[in-house]
Amino acid sequence: MIYPVLLCGGNGTRLWPLSRQSLPKQFVKLVGEESLFQASARRFSGGQFRDPVIVTSDSFRFTVTEQLEAIGMRAAATLIEPLPRNTAPAVLCAALWLREQDPGADILVVPSDHVIPDSERFRETVEAALPAARNGSIVTFGIVPARPETGYGYLELSDPACRLASTPQALVRFIEKPDSATAQAMLAAGHFMWNAGVFLFSVETIVKAFERYAPELIAPALAALRQAKPDLQFTRLAEDPWSKLQNISIDYAIMEKAENLSVMPYGGVWSDLGSWDAVWQEGTPDTNGNVLSEHATAIDCRQSLLRSETEGLEVVGIGLDDIVAVAMPDAVLVARKTDTQRVKQAVESLKTRGVKQATAFKSDHRPWGYYESLALGHRFQVKRIVVKPGAALSLQSHHHRAEHWIVVQGTARVTVDNEVRLLGENESTYIRLGAVHRLENPGKLPMILIEVQTGSYLGEDDIVRYEDMYARG
Incomplete structure (x- = not known):
């Protein structure tokens, strides 16, 4: 059986002002009638999938429970991180918890803020990768790129034909987020894929990987778990040992060092909605390429995203090209689509000025x-x-x-x-x-x-x- 491990951290800065530290994007209804977290949980449920293991912060423990209950689901465990420590400690603690409960389990690590419209196709892709994972491989998932995206990391395969394979393929190397020219060249080369940040492996495989490549994380992670305290239906990891864990991603701690990696290609639509430009790309455009919310009007606009998140507050764009305008009751964002990766910079500026809208809603x-x-x-x-x-x-x-x-x-x-x-x-x-x-x-x-x-x-x-x-x- 496969245990989805849903990672629910994040500061909520990239899709400000709709997403903020007090309620980041995974818990917001950005696309469709469910939050991204709910869609992720539902996507990996039933069949071979067990109830998910949630790793989140104290601030979101009740939000997680409430949103799961709203779609008729519950967590196998909800692990509460005392402090942000990135994805490597989160994955390790989830794996150590599962080793105690079900040593033969398979783990699917999934960020909770991705958009995958064809859930059934992605589930089939995961199941196709399962034999490799059970044979000791760490499987990462690569997305066939649709454009020269600079906001994603990339995976290099040996040749373009590998992108169409129905089984995991050998990974040549990871590539950090590229500049525009490099992204264009990789798209033209044909043997590069976006790194989805989704991983499949057995409990035994990933624990051994940590023991070999990041052994310094094992002792504090075990102590945080063994000294954890039950808190209602949650498991609150012990703060003192947890604070001693290095703040490091699983990519740097394990994936860029491991030799037993393979890539499972996925040719369907996927997005991590990492910017407002990505939200526009996932929308349903009108004849002029505009994506509009219910309370938005576009006059002589092209390729723009106009959203009002408040009933009674109308957003009107006139003569706009390639513009994002998002209106909330207490804040408004206006930017060129090409600049939406800089929203985090704007949030930091607001924090410096002590503006509460930087992190909190009304x-x-x-x-x-x-x-x-x-x-x-x-x-x-x-x-x-x-x-x-x-x-x-x-x-x-x-x-x-x-x-x-x-x-x-x-x-x-x-x-x-x-x-x-x-x-x-x-x-x-x-x-x-x-x-x-x-x-x-x-x-x-x-x-x-x-x-x-x-x-x-x-x-x-x-x-x-x-x-x-x-x-x-």
Whole structure:
């Protein structure tokens, strides 16, 4: 059986402002009605595939669970990384965990933010590569290039005919992201493929590879796993040994050193959506080559991407050629398509200036639902709070603020000190400064309320938690 290992890290910078550190692109609906993470999980489910092993950060553990539940799936394990350490430690810990559970398992390492429209064809490609993996090969997947792309790494094969093979082929070498002229030359040569960053191997093969090529990672990874603590349905890796792991990708740690590598060619459509230009390429263009969202209008525009991510906010382009314009409620990006690889540079500039839109949205997701800041001024803030059915905020108090709650949809169960009461639509209550309180949704539909905060400090760190069903500190 094959265990998909879905890697769910990332800083969410390349597709800013739609993707941000607080909710990176794999959890966003960029193409279709599911997030990229959901599409990846569904793609490798059923048949020979077991429930996935998820490797993610503390910030996204509830997002992962919620998105899997929404498509009727669950994880075999969700490993929580205490700190970002790149893909080599993540893959190693997943392999060591699987060695304890199923020593004969096969592992398919898959980034969770790729677009592969023909899922069945890619699954068949994985299964065609399985015999080589079970014979001790580390199989990487190569994509037949459609253009001279400078945003991808490449794989060199021995001759052009290898790209059409139905079984894994010998790898000559890895090539880093090229400049435009080199990419053009490799496309013309015909024996180069894009590196998809997808790998297939047995547990035994990959552990032996780490023991040979990156032995310094073994001891801290084992310690992080053996000292891990259960946290609800998650496995929280131990921070001290994990912090001693080198921050290194699996490409540098293993793939560029291993001698038992082979390449499984894939001739279908694939994209890692690494830039807004890539999003345009994966879209459905109009007769002028424009890709438009529901709330976007193009007049005399060509080859452009216009997106509004907010109902009621219209984006209109006039006379634009090869332009990307993406509008969010709190930020707008306008760039030439050829410059969209520089979005990360813009995000770093915003961070330097202390602009919160660089990393966070107006809407902040929590395991119980989400809240959105509607207005913020001196000594006051207005929020819209949405609580999922059956969910509850922690039992908490604040040192610096009082709160007024007004229910606008559904029913709220409100605890204030020793009093518990139900509030229906258009009913309200007051939470005095220092009061121990909790908000719950006992109903079967989302509950929405408006919260008005007043006080000397309104930051999210002014929370003292006494009880929490999500085990947050």
